[in-house]
Each structure stands twice: as C-alpha cells, then as structure tokens.
Amino acid sequence: MTSSKQVALKPGDTVGILGGGQLGRMLALAAARLGLKCHVYAPDPDSPAFDVVQRATCAEYADIEALELFASDVDVITYEFENIPTATAMALQARRPVLPDTSVLGTTQDRLTEKDFVNSLSIGTAGYADIGSVEDLRCAAAALGLPAVLKTRRFGYDGKGQIMIRDGDDLEAVWARLSTRSAILETFVPFEREVSVIAARSATGEVVCYDVTENEHQNHILKISHAPAAIPPALAAQAREVATRIATELKYVGVLGVEMFVVPGENGPSVLVNEIAPRVHNSGHWTLDGASVSQFEQHIRAIAGWPLAQPIRHGDVTMMNLIGDEVLDYGKYLAEPGVTLHLYGKETVRPGRKMGHVTVVKPEE
C-alpha cells in the first residue's frame, strides 16, 4: 500500500509523524482527539512532540534502520517540516504511504523550482532569476532592478539564508557572504500587506480553504496573524483560488500554507505568491481556538483518507506568537480575560525560538 488513494485509517490506527516540534505536537493532539495513535520520529531527545505520544523514536533522519522500524510500526506517515532529505523520504515511502506525497517536496524545497511551478500556473510571483555566480547576480540585478533579495535556493527559513541588496551594494561581497553556488534573486515586492491561505485537500480532491489570514513579521519571524484579513471579498476569493489551484495541481493530500503579498495595481490590488509551505503553518494556528475545526485536524483527516470538515470561524481572531523569553509572561496571558494560551513544552528558551502562542477571539462586528 504505497498509493495515497489506498489510505483509509480506522480509529486506533497509528499515524507516523516525522519531526518533533510544535507542529508535530499539535498534529498528534489533533489525531488523539480523533481516536488515532501517533508515533513521533525526531532526532532531538527534547522534542516537544514526544511528550504527547506513547511511541517515539529518537534517531537521525539518516538512520535507515530506525526509519524502517518506524515505518513498520505505523499505518501512514506525515511530516511537520519540508526539508526532509530525499533518502529519508525514499526509505519511508518504500514501506508505508507518505502524505503529502514526497514528490511535493521536490517542488517546494527549491525556491527556483517552486517559483517556476507557480508561474507555470499563470499565478504571479515576484520577478526572479537563477543565480549561480557573481556574474549571474550582476546581470540579474541589472535586468530585475534593485532593491532585490538574494536567497539560497534550499533550506532557508525565518529569514535565514537571505540578503537584501540595495543600489550601490558591493555584489561581490554579497555573493561571498551568502556562500552558496545555488541561489535565486527575487525583486523586492513593495507589498501593501502579507497574507496567507491555509488550504486542505483530501485524497478525493476536495479542497477546503480557511479565511485569508493577514500576517505581520518581526525580524523575519511571524509575529501576528489576524483572520479574516482586511481585504476586499473579491481579493480574498482570488487568494483562496490561488491556494486551491496550487493544492490541486500538486495533487496535494493534507494541509498546506500559501504565503502571498498583496500588491497595488491599476485594476485594484492583487496577490503574488511568495512561498508554499507543504505542511500545517504557523499562520493557521488561530484555527485551534478560532474555528470549529483546526488546521491540524484537517491535516489528519486528509492523510487518514477521511472527509474534510467545513470550518466555521468563531469571530475576529488574532494570534500572536510567543518568541524567546516572551514566554516568561505566560502568567499574564493565563490571567487575561478572553486570551487562550498555548505552550509548546520546549525546555530551553532561546532568542527567536517559537515557545507558544496566544489567541484572542472577538465576536464579529
């Protein structure tokens, strides 16, 4: 049973989760609510997801023997992060269905491939160019114009592996600093706002989108999400349509997050796709308290071969990440009327580390 079409879990079956961070933890909690067991595989002994499951494997992602034992113990495998090594994915999918299908990772692990894919659907992105040398960078900077952002093609997150280039910057120095042979230059988009759409697609092809979420970043890390985004209904429909199209074209099974920029235009604002996250997404955490079904449950439903639910929003929802030592204020949030607190059970506080989040749901006006 290696085709996603064949997955049809029964209560009591086991979901294998690759990755033990807060996303894996919240996936496991959602699976438990539906009567499913989980087995978490992660290399870090302090993985927060280990605390909420009975079965855990603490091993490296390159440990083929451990991967095979893990796969044999579960009925379907999913993941909480997109940078899964190809060999890991191969070892797993030889034994059990992996959902979303790992072919998706080929598209989304590489910024260039991802942008080519999005553009092939006639969905807009920032202008971009493949950069393999400082000469490439010089040509592209001249062709696309500055400011622009130079990014590694792979393994970037939360602003890591990217450098903003402005007029007059020393391109040779910038290229040396990024220290890669495989990069992409993206024009800087003067966006009005950043939004995202959390979409779920079932094995039968049904797609369900949450309301468009508006996001604010601080130091390249998501700080605040607000649902629904303050954008016109037609633009919101366009954003959901973009996410639906992407999920459908990828033959995606599970939840994905599509980050977009809202940009002004002659015929009113439109959206450009910034990034596709093939997993549950931080900007969907508001769905835990703010909707009748969370992104985590939707993901579990999808990979279980079960029908998706139609989310009903409980009001105007704001989610704020607790980053680094902001988590030490947990007592304040516990005491604040109308605030819901989530803590991820991480033992060590580090600057920039996502430690928890809070949600506020206000009745819609």
Next chain:
Amino acid sequence: MTSSKQVALKPGDTVGILGGGQLGRMLALAAARLGLKCHVYAPDPDSPAFDVVQRATCAEYADIEALELFASDVDVITYEFENIPTATAMALQARRPVLPDTSVLGTTQDRLTEKDFVNSLSIGTAGYADIGSVEDLRCAAAALGLPAVLKTRRFGYDGKGQIMIRDGDDLEAVWARLSTRSAILETFVPFEREVSVIAARSATGEVVCYDVTENEHQNHILKISHAPAAIPPALAAQAREVATRIATELKYVGVLGVEMFVVPGENGPSVLVNEIAPRVHNSGHWTLDGASVSQFEQHIRAIAGWPLAQPIRHGDVTMMNLIGDEVLDYGKYLAEPGVTLHLYGKETVRPGRKMGHVTVVKPEE
C-alpha cells in the same frame, strides 16, 4: 509540599493523573496545550489515556510501591474518578499534593454523607433514609412513600447498584437483590428535566460556572447534553449558585459536576441536587468545542495553581455520547457538516461503553 495552597506549577512540570479512561485522556490533552507534561497511572494496560502521554504506570491502585514511584515523578496529582480507595489516596498525598483534596472523596463517595452534606447547606435533595436492613427499608418506604429508589451507598455509577421500588413490590426480594448492608432509599423525584452545572474553583477561592446544561439519559447513561438549558434565567442563576456554594463549602480545587433535578413548585420551578461528581463530568464535554475554554483546561488551571478562565460559549451546543457500537458510525459523523467528532481510542466496543462523543454548535438565536 502537601497543601493545595502551595501548588504553583511552571510550564514543563508534570501532572500525575490517576485513572486512564477518556476523562484522564482529555485532561492530559488539555495539560499538553498548556505546556505541562502528564504521567498517567491506571491498572488497565488498554487505558486510552496512556496513548497521549510519554510516562505511564500500569499498576493496581493497591500497589503502594508503584504509587510512591508515580508520586515521586510528578508535581501534583489529580484523578478522573471518585472511587479512589482510601489507602491509595493516603499513599499519594503523603508525597505530593493531591487535588481536589481527598477529603472531598469522604463526602462524595457515600450517597448518604453526600446528601447530609448538601442538606446541611440548606440545599434541597430528594427525601432519603439510611437503610441497613429490610426493616429499615420497610419503615423508610412507609415514611417517604413510593415510588422510591434503593441505592448502594458507595460505588454506584451509570445506574449500577440501584433498584426502583414501586407500590406492591416485595421489599424482602429487593433488599436481597441489592445485596449490601449499606444502602440509601431516595424518593423518586418527578422532575421536569435533569440539569447539571460544571463549576471550577481555584486555590484562591474563585469559582467559575459554565452555563447550566440540560441532560437526557438512556438506560441510566448520559446520552445528550444541551447548553444552555431551556430554563428561566432566575432558575439558571439558582443552579449556578448551588454549585458555587457546594464547591466553596468543600474548599474544592478543580472542576466538579453537580447534577440536579428541576422540579415544579407553587412559586415556580426549583432545583434539587441529585449527585456531586468531584471531577470533570460527561455533561461538560460540550465545552471542548462549544466554549472558549474547556472543563479540562479549567481543571488543569485550578490544580496548577493558575487563574481560571472566563468561558465564552460559541453558540447553542448539543453533545451526544457515542455508546457501544454507535461508534461504528464514526464515518457518518466525520462527513456531517457542523459536527465535531471525538473518539476515545478504546480498543474494545462493549454495550454501554462510552466510546466517543459528537458536538454540534449552532449560532445562538
């Protein structure tokens, strides 16, 4: 640290849960959301709560050594069921705070002591009498009138250990059938409806009640709960006041359920207390999907020494238990718009066994 006043958990601390059924499971899931770890102690290797924690002890409640190891591994101990043997409670509270305080069990484990306690607060109950012999039964039947219900004083639940007595019944045979030396006769209350109040009390004495819930039983097992109950506001206030009074007088810390009958009267309907459940309660399961904070989180907040939350109801909520093989219809409920499904992860379906529940939240009219 054996006084409840001294409990002040920090994120990452461990809650010990005695009992591994669905209530323990849902308590553990709520604790996880708040960044707490759990250790579940239960005698049944198939305990559903074991699946959602990393640390579990499978041992009898009389196993003092196992109890002591368990207690040493946790920061506070709570329980999901009220029939905890006294020796078990003693062994635990010698090592760690047990909340709610086990003195509460002395009151609530015995139907007679419980009714005496409630009446001592000038809160009404059905008429009742202590029964130790068939002679007692005869006298009480004459004095209280029939129909009446003969119940064992201890260890009854879901209608087990009780017999309805009607005019003309053979009292000797009934007494022999109950097979106890310690019973209580309660007059049958011709109630208009059954309601319950889920109340939480913090270590600082703050009490927060959920909206009054209306309950329907089938075969003595809760089938449907509806919140809010269709009763006049003044009566709802009276019901909440009764629960608040009981929680306060018991110096209770945690969540408790107070089951009540609504009875007609010359000055309008009033409530009589039927039973006190010193734990999270089946009639509060609607709070998981229907309120901004669940009874499980409130209980964890209370025993952690944290402030309670003010629940906001998301609408008109109906909760229906899935009992026995009703759980086999899970696919139907997964597909039904507006229905939220909870499954408890129990391996074996048995008649009368609570296997899960579903919730429907409708916008309030």
